[in-house]
Amino acid sequence: xxxVNSRQKKSWLLTGTILVGSAMVLAGILxxxxxxxxxxxxxxxxxxxxxxxxxxxxxxxxxxxxxxxxITPARPAENLTVIRRLSQGLTATIPSIEEIxxxxxxxxxxxxxxxxxxxxxxxxxSDHLAERFARAYVGVEDGPFIVFRxxxxxxxxxxxxxxxxxxxxxxxxIVASTGLWTDTPETNFVSVTSDPNKDGALDPIKLAAKTSxxxxxxxxxxxxxxxxxxxTIQLGEPDDVRGGEQIDFHHxxxxxxxxxxxxxxxxxxxxxxxxxxxxxxxxxxSKIPPAVPYLEKLLPAEGTLRERLAKWITHPENKxxxxxxxxxxxxxxxxxxxxxxxxxxxxxxxxxxxxEILADDFIAxxxxxxRTIRIIAATKSFKLESQYEGExxxxxxxxxxxxxxxRLRPEQMAQALLQATSLVTIDYSAGILNxxxxxxxxxxxxxRFGDFGKDEFTARGETVTQRLxxxxxxxxxxxxxxxxxxxxxxxxxxxxxxxxAEVAFLACFTRYPTSEELNHFxxxxxxxxxxxxxxxxxxxxxxxxxxxxxxxxx
Amino acid sequence: xNQENSQPTVGCGSPxxxxxxxxxxxxxxxxxxxxxxLATCLAREAEKKxxxxxxxxxxxxxxxxxxxxxxxxxxxxxIAYGSLARKTKSPLIxxxxxxxxxxxxMDAVSVVRALTSDEGDHERxxxxxxxxxxxxxxxxxxxxxxxxxxxxxxxxxxxxxxxRHVSILPGGQPGRGGYLGDQYDAYKIxxxxxxxxxxxxxxEGQRQKNRLSDLEVLNSRFxxxxxxxxxxxxxxxxxxxxxxxxxxxxxxxxxxDVSKVPSADRLKYGDTPFGRGCLAALRLIQAGVRCVEVxxxxxxxxxxxxxLQAGQIKILDPAFAxxxxxxxxxxxxxxxxxxCGGEFGRxxxxxxxxxxxxxxxxxxxxxxxxxxQGGRVVGETTSTPKPEAKDRKAELKNSHPIQDLHATIFNxxxxxxxxxxxxxxGRPMKISQGKPIQELxx
Numbered sequence: 001x002x003x004v005n006s007r008q009k010k011s012w013l014l015t016g017t018i019l020v021g022s023a024m025v026l027a028g029i030l031x032x033x034x035x036x037x038x039x040x041x042x043x044x045x046x047x048x049x050x051x052x053x054x055x056x057x058x059x060x061x062x063x064x065x066x067x068x069x070x071i072t073p074a075r076p077a078e079n080l081t082v083i084r085r086l087s088q089g090l091t092a093t094i095p096s097i098e099e100i101x102x103x104x105x106x107x108x109x110x111x112x113x114x115x116x117x118x119x120x121x122x123x124x125x126s127d128h129l130a131e132r133f134a135r136a137y138v139g140v141e142d143g144p145f146i147v148f149r150x151x152x153x154x155x156x157x158x159x160x161x162x163x164x165x166x167x168x169x170x171x172x173x174i175v176a177s178t179g180l181w182t183d184t185p186e187t188n189f190v191s192v193t194s195d196p197n198k199d200g201a202l203d204p205i206k207l208a209a210k211t212s213x214x215x216x217x218x219x220x221x222x223x224x225x226x227x228x229x230x231x232t233i234q235l236g237e238p239d240d241v242r243g244g245e246q247i248d249f250h251h252x253x254x255x256x257x258x259x260x261x262x263x264x265x266x267x268x269x270x271x272x273x274x275x276x277x278x279x280x281x282x283x284x285x286s287k288i289p290p291a292v293p294y295l296e297k298l299l300p301a302e303g304t305l306r307e308r309l310a311k312w313i314t315h316p317e318n319k320x321x322x323x324x325x326x327x328x329x330x331x332x333x334x335x336x337x338x339x340x341x342x343x344x345x346x347x348x349x350x351x352x353x354x355x356e357i358l359a360d361d362f363i364a365x366x367x368x369x370x371r372t373i374r375i376i377a378a379t380k381s382f383k384l385e386s387q388y389e390g391e392x393x394x395x396x397x398x399x400x401x402x403x404x405x406x407r408l409r410p411e412q413m414a415q416a417l418l419q420a421t422s423l424v425t426i427d428y429s430a431g432i433l434n435x436x437x438x439x440x441x442x443x444x445x446x447x448r449f450g451d452f453g454k455d456e457f458t459a460r461g462e463t464v465t466q467r468l469x470x471x472x473x474x475x476x477x478x479x480x481x482x483x484x485x486x487x488x489x490x491x492x493x494x495x496x497x498x499x500x501a502e503v504a505f506l507a508c509f510t511r512y513p514t515s516e517e518l519n520h521f522x523x524x525x526x527x528x529x530x531x532x533x534x535x536x537x538x539x540x541x542x543x544x545x546x547x548x549x550x551x552x553x554x
Numbered sequence: 555x556n557q558e559n560s561q562p563t564v565g566c567g568s569p570x571x572x573x574x575x576x577x578x579x580x581x582x583x584x585x586x587x588x589x590x591x592l593a594t595c596l597a598r599e600a601e602k603k604x605x606x607x608x609x610x611x612x613x614x615x616x617x618x619x620x621x622x623x624x625x626x627x628x629x630x631x632x633i634a635y636g637s638l639a640r641k642t643k644s645p646l647i648x649x650x651x652x653x654x655x656x657x658x659x660m661d662a663v664s665v666v667r668a669l670t671s672d673e674g675d676h677e678r679x680x681x682x683x684x685x686x687x688x689x690x691x692x693x694x695x696x697x698x699x700x701x702x703x704x705x706x707x708x709x710x711x712x713x714x715x716x717x718r719h720v721s722i723l724p725g726g727q728p729g730r731g732g733y734l735g736d737q738y739d740a741y742k743i744x745x746x747x748x749x750x751x752x753x754x755x756x757x758e759g760q761r762q763k764n765r766l767s768d769l770e771v772l773n774s775r776f777x778x779x780x781x782x783x784x785x786x787x788x789x790x791x792x793x794x795x796x797x798x799x800x801x802x803x804x805x806x807x808x809x810x811d812v813s814k815v816p817s818a819d820r821l822k823y824g825d826t827p828f829g830r831g832c833l834a835a836l837r838l839i840q841a842g843v844r845c846v847e848v849x850x851x852x853x854x855x856x857x858x859x860x861x862l863q864a865g866q867i868k869i870l871d872p873a874f875a876x877x878x879x880x881x882x883x884x885x886x887x888x889x890x891x892x893x894c895g896g897e898f899g900r901x902x903x904x905x906x907x908x909x910x911x912x913x914x915x916x917x918x919x920x921x922x923x924x925x926x927q928g929g930r931v932v933g934e935t936t937s938t939p940k941p942e943a944k945d946r947k948a949e950l951k952n953s954h955p956i957q958d959l960h961a962t963i964f965n966x967x968x969x970x971x972x973x974x975x976x977x978x979x980g981r982p983m984k985i986s987q988g989k990p991i992q993e994l995x996x
């Protein structure tokens with residue numbers, strides 16, 4: 001009897017859940033204004049002139065390079081192409097049909113700025129940006145059990161990005177915060193180095209390596225074991241640049257020598273606990289004091305060791321910090337950084353002028369990430385076509401005379417597939433069931449496709465496994481064939497074949513079909529008179545998902 | 555590729571050159587053979603005795619097996635802690651007690667003991683062993699299988715429709731293409747009784763043709779707008795599209811399917827995923843695959859070492875032994891190099907919970923086929939290591955760094971291990987930093 005009651009209860013519970021879920025989905029679909037106008041559009045527009053001014057400085061740099069190399073740059077891209085680029089770079093997804101329709105109501109000259117304003121208010125942007133930065137800070141693994149909460153760290157970072165908190169403040173907290181990894185999520189930057197085989201001890205060496213890489217774009221890890229003998233690591237004062245030495249790395253690690261894991265979370269020991277290490281030439285470990293590898297004058301005398309290091313890193317005169325950040329933002333938007341590898345910008349050398357212009361502006365404007373994003377988006381290089389009339393040479397690509405064509409990362413591919421087959425925008429305003437389903441499907445896809453890990457901005461090719469997944473995998477099959485999803489709906493409700501093709505192209509490629517493409521599609525419809533029309537649309541979606549245009553950002 | 559094989563010059567590689575034995579005698583008498591170029595000539599002569607191997611099977615024991623319970627037992631010594639050893643068909647080799655079947659094949663298998671590396675962390679050590687290089691933050695090095703596929707690309711392109719680099723039951727780091735490109739990554743599969751995913755087209759016949767025709771229209775437009783100089787590769791994965799379509803309809807896919815093998819032949823490998831993986835490796839090699847790695851995890855025995863190692867050996871023994879026996883029976887052992895080992899060894903001492911910890915300072919791998927002599931032992935570890943010793947290498951005899959194993963493998967395949975490949979940014983990088991282990995050739 002009890003068992004029957006229990007089953008009945010479960011049955012009611014299930015029915016109720018389905019009804020509530022369906023109501024939420026319907027509410028989501030039927031909401032009148034599902035693509036709200038960006039609140040900040042007008043205020044951003046007011047200061048667009050200062051943004052454009054910096055962008056124009058960058059444009060001059062590129063124009064001189066193209067002229068010097070005798071290269072004619074590509075034509076400016078269509079607004080829709082730029083908008084797709086912005087979405088893929090800043091949110092990992094592509095614009096939905098309803099978003100494109102809303103955008104088309106905005107005057108042509110305002111569309112790009114309108115779209116940027118929308119994206120900067122969009123939680124998808126901050127989540128995506130947080131994940132990209134988190135990979136540099138804490139990697140992609142789950143890390144040590146209990147003391148590391150990656151999800152909390154990424155959420156915290158997203159919270160900072162959405163309100164556009166000055167980046168120097170964010171970095172300071174990441175390096176110097178104390179507390180528990182749960183209620184002070186920024187401490188996970190430190191707690192991820194906890195070693196369960198050493199009673200949870202934190203690792204100053206790992207901390208030094210990732211601090212220098214993620215916040216200063218300096219790969220000095222090699223110095224952990226030996227002096228630089230390849231001449232690739234330059235350190236020292238600006239007027240006295242020298243090769244990196246093993247002790248430089250350990251001086252930096254010494255700033256983390258007092259950090260410890262306790263019941264109160266990440267804390268700095270009050271006791272004088274010197275950092276010790278046995279250097280290559282020594283037979284015994286020695287005490288190594290904290291010291292910075294360049295610009296010593298910027299290191300404050302007061303505070304805990306980590307606070308002093310954080311203040312030194314984020315000091316406005318410590319340009320590597322700003323360079324590291326704008327180089328990463330450039331990579332997020334272009335798909336590749338100005339300087340590669342992304343976390344290895346030389347010290348004491350002349351650097352690309354565009355990097356310096358952006359870094360100087362970043363410092364002068366209180367480490368404003370949103371502003372740097374707007375500047376990059378306003379450059380001519382960002383708005384060039386990826387298509388070109390003549391041959392695209394190595395110089396064209398190197399000098400960004402055409403927009404780079406970069407393979408989509410797994411999360412970009414998955415989200416583009418999900419969005420292209422959804423009638424509604426998959427964002428925070430979408431129904432919870434829709435978002436949960438998308439999240440689950442995305443994770444399954446990424447697992448099969450393979451995550452690019454920490455080095456996600458390194459150019460990657462394609463494997464047979466990945467190609468087979470696109471040709472025959474479950475996600476594409478289910479998203480193409482689903483009765484309630486875009487391909488079948490477009491086939492069912494489009495007033496004519498031309499409209500059908502146009503909407504399909506907009507959903508997948510964020511553009512209208514060319515006349516040749518339209519003719520091909522209409523011919524296919526004509527040849528297949530006896531077959532259901534939706535079959536042709538489903539085939540077209542499959543072809544688009546497998547195309548280079550869909551799989552590569554352009 | 556090593557081009558020297560085909561050059562009939564009267565140089566180091568020539569049969570008309572000095573007789574090897576006479577030179578050895580002279581050089582040995584002089585006591586200076588290691589100082590002279592003659593040593594190099596001798597080495598090259600010995601290396602070229604056999605036709606190059608064609609394929610590699612790597613039985614990857616992830617977690618790091620204990621050398622003392624597997625390929626380098628010291629029965630009766632203090633460090634054995636009661637572990638026994640078993641005689642084998644090779645008078646020179648004793649194996650851990652559990653290798654009942656492999657013992658019968660050891661006339662074809664050699665053991666390299668006293669291998670060393672500088673990596674004692676699993677992740678870094680796996681990278682080191684699989685690529686032959688220590689982890690480098692500026693570069694991802696290709697694994698053995700990726701280099702082999704890269705070197706034989708032209709020869710294989712029209713013969714093999716399925717991936718030439720396969721990882722069965724992949725562990726933490728299946729073989730990667732690294733700086734050679736993701737197209738050389740291992741194709742990863744699970745237990746070979748399961749069907750391969752994503753190989754069947756979602757639609758058939760004319761409809762699939764229509765889809766491919768739609769795709770061609772879309773791609774043509776995109777490529778037309780991004781014309782590249784004729785001497786540069788199309789970067790948009792089109793070669794993988796062709797390769798995938800070829801693979802989907804290839805009869806060579808049967809090689810993955812061990813369910814068609816008579817049960818007696820299948821079960822002798824052990825009724826385990828690893829056993830079936832080894833059987834699939836044999837079939838894949840026959841189909842033209844260049845490198846197959848089959849992973850058996852569970853060797854990281856920090857607790858209760860003896861019991862856990864014995865459990866894994868029970869899985870490894872029938873699979874390894876049957877693989878060698880079947881390769882011999884099919885006359886494939888000469889052309890197939892088989893390696894078995896993990897990322898490092900385990901400490902000679904038991905810890906407080908009966909486990910052995912990480913030990914990269916003298917571990918062992920088994921190696922067979924591909925033209926090397928079986929039944930040999932290279933290198934020697936001590937039965938009485940001193941816990942306080944600072945120079946571990948001083949306790950080893952004829953030790954080799956792990957890089958030498960790599961040079962040996964490439965050399966057996968006729969690949970010039972000293973050749974420099976170019977990374978994407980034009981950085982020259984040697985295929986291997988080691989030297990072949992001569993005792994395996996002579």
